[in-house]
Amino acid sequence: MPAFIVLLGPPGVGKGTQAKIIAAATGLPHVSSGDLFRENIKNETELGRLAQSYISKGELVPDDVTIGMIRDRISRPDCKSGALLDGFPRTTVQAAALENLLAEFGGKVDTVPYISASESTLVERLGGRWNCKAQGHVFHEKHNPPKQAGVCDFDGSELYQRDDDKAETVTRRIQVYFAQTAPLVAYYRERGRLSEIDGAQPIEKVTADLLAALKM
C-alpha cells in the first residue's frame, strides 16, 4: 500500500532540507505545499494570487484551497508508491482530509517524524536561509553555505531570500504554527504514528535519525 510520510515541525526546523535528502536517497517524490504555492505565484495563476495574500502576512492559506492543491498533486502518477509530505497537513482539518484522500487512493499515512527545535534556533535558521529559484534547494549562510555565494550548488540557479523570512513575518509564522499546527503532534501521537526527532542537531545527524525512524 502506498505509504505517505508526513514531515511535521515548525517553520525553519529543517523539513525541506531533510525532504530533499531523503527524496534523493529513496526515490520518493518530495511534495512541499509551500513550493507548490510559490510555483503558482511565479506562474501568476489565480491560486497563486490568492495564496500570496496569506503567505505575505505569515497566515495559512485557507484549508479548502490547500487541500484541493494537494489532492491534484498526490493524484499524479509519481505518487503511486507514496510521497514525502512537507508542510502539509498544517491543521487538523487538513489532516482529516488527508486521511480521506488516501482512503480514496488506497494509501495511508505511515510514519510522522516530528522534528523540533527551540524558537531561537528557528528564528536564526530562517534569518539565514537562502533558496534556489529553480528547484527550491535550501542553504544557510552559516550552517550550510553554498560553494559560491548566491549560486545553487545543485542546479546553478540564483539564490534568494524569501519575503516571508523577514523578522516580523517569521514571528507571526511561529505563532500560527503553535496555534494551528502544533495540535497535530497530539493528533498523530494518539494514532501511534509519531516519531520524535531532535532537529537541533547537525543536518547529517537529523538525516540519520530520520532514516532510522523510517526504517530505511
Ligand code: ADP
Ligand atoms: P523548513 O522546511 O522546516 O522551514 P528548511 O529546511 O528550509 O526548514 O531549513 C531552514 C534553514 O535552516 C535553512 O537555511 C537550512 O539550510 C537550515 N538548516 C536546516 N537544517 C539544519 C540543521 N540541522 N542545522 C543547521 N541549519 C539547518
Ligand code: ADP
Ligand atoms: P516553512 O519553510 O515555514 O515551513 P512553507 O514553505 O512550508 O514554509 O510555507 C510557506 C507559507 O505557505 C506558509 O507560511 C503558509 O502561508 C503557506 N502554506 C504552506 N503550506 C500550507 C498549508 N498546508 N496550509 C496552509 N498554508 C500553507
